Amino acid sequence: MTIIKRTGEWLQIIVPDEWDGMTVDNLFREVWEAPKKLTHQFRSENKVLLEGDRVKWISPLVSGSKLLLHLFEDEASQIRPTYHDLDILFEDDHVLIINKPPFMNTHPNDPEKESDSLINAAAFYLLSKGESANVRQIHRLDRDTSGAILFAKHALAGAILDRMLEKREIKRTYIAALHGRLNKRKGTINMPIGRDRHHATRRRVSPSGQMAVTHFEALNEGKQKGFTFVKAWLETGRTHQIRVHFSHLGHPLVGDVLYGGEPIINRQALHAAKLEFIHPFTKEIIICHAPLLDLPDIFQAIDLNSI
Template identity: 65%
Template sequence: MLKTIRMGEWFQIVVPLAWEGKTLEQIFRLVWEAPKKLTHSFRMEDKVLLNGDRANWNIPLAEGAKLQFKLFQEEELHIIPNYMEVDILYEDDHVMVVNKPPFITTHPNDPEADTTSLVNALQYYLQSSGELRNIRQIHRLDRDTSGAILFAKHVLAGAIFDRMLVKREIKRTYLALVHGLLQPKKGIINAPIGRDRHHPTKRRVSPSGQDAITHFTVLKEDKNNRQSIVKCWLDTGRTHQIRVHLSHIGHPLAGDILYGGEPVVNRQALHAAKLEFNHPFSYEKIECYAPFTDKPVIFKNIDINLI
């Protein structure tokens, strides 16, 4: 674990043994894999200090030295803050993991006209905490999907987590209530996904689509109602991936009318139950479990902490 402390607009990291001999340039480029443009701005705008002085980006660092990064300055807000209760599963100076309720969008489609998204609510939360910075969404959930979703609280964290998402270093585990009893009880769906030319928002399995891989395991079966609760995790993050893949193998989500599900529940029965990552600024292993919020209950007799 790294030794860190916030100091107003600055964030201090005590250089660990693993960083000794590396330059600041290598920390940004190789350790964090930050974008070149962002790295350049930190360098040109003197947003990094070494032991309180302007840092030389090309001199090897010594263990125990103190690096300070200017991360928390105020920004012009791009999203209109709007109050809504939010269920925060984890928060520190860099990131937030939030339990998204169903029936709201993750982000506004029109930043000026739409103020009812989760991003608007989090922008209000940040502002009310005295943090005048833009919240940065790392991934998204469909309007009807509930559960854990990750946001960054400053530009460097946003860039690092974007890269981690692409490299599959953020693990997301979902629960789905589907029609039918699956055989086999676990497996991998490897089927490319593309747009459905006959529907503006629908996706479908298509040989010309993007690679898409979904792992699944059956957790519970309701043989009387011929339904199953399935745990899924992804190697890729395509739009509607779980919905498309489970429908493709003949087991659409309950409530997911778009992909063949029956309206036996009041929404598509998909919940982002768990989110895991290694924190880039502390090296802590972060695990967040998102409690169910549906009434009536959709995922019955499931202990979310055992997923």
């Protein structure tokens, strides 16, 4: 674990043994893989200090020394803060994980006209704590899907987490209730997904679509006759991916009328139950389970902590 401590607007990092001999340039470009523009900003604005002095970006670091990063300056809000009661699953100076309720957009489709999305609520939450920072969304969920969503609280954390998501180093595990019984208990669905030209919001399996890979494993079937409960985790993050893949196999999600599910409940039975990743600065393993905020009758047989 890397030893870090916030000091005002600065983050103090005790240089770990694995960074010994690296330069700050190596750190930004190779370890954190920060964008060139952000790296240039840290360098040109003297936002990195070593033992309290301006750092030389090409000089080797020594383990045990104190590296300071200017991470926590005030930012003008780019999103309209709007109050909404939130279920916070994890928070520190760098990341925020929220259990999104169903029937709420992750972000506004039109920021000028809409302000009732999760990111608006997250902005209000941080502002109410005296944190003038632009919260950065790392991934999203469909409006009617509930569960864990990861946000970054400053630009460097956002850049690192974006890269981790691209490299599939952030694992998102969902639970879903499907119509019918699967032919096999576990497997991988590797089918490209593209837009449905006959429907504005639908997606479909299409040879010309983008690569989409979903792994799944059946859970206990509970008391609901004709349902199969699965946990699923993604290698890609295509729009409606889980919904499209299982519908294509003939097992649409319960409640997902857009893809052939029966309207037994008022939304698709899909919940982002678990989020896990290595913290970008402390290197701790972060695991969050998101409790269900609705659908107790559908998912009552599922032990979320065992997912």
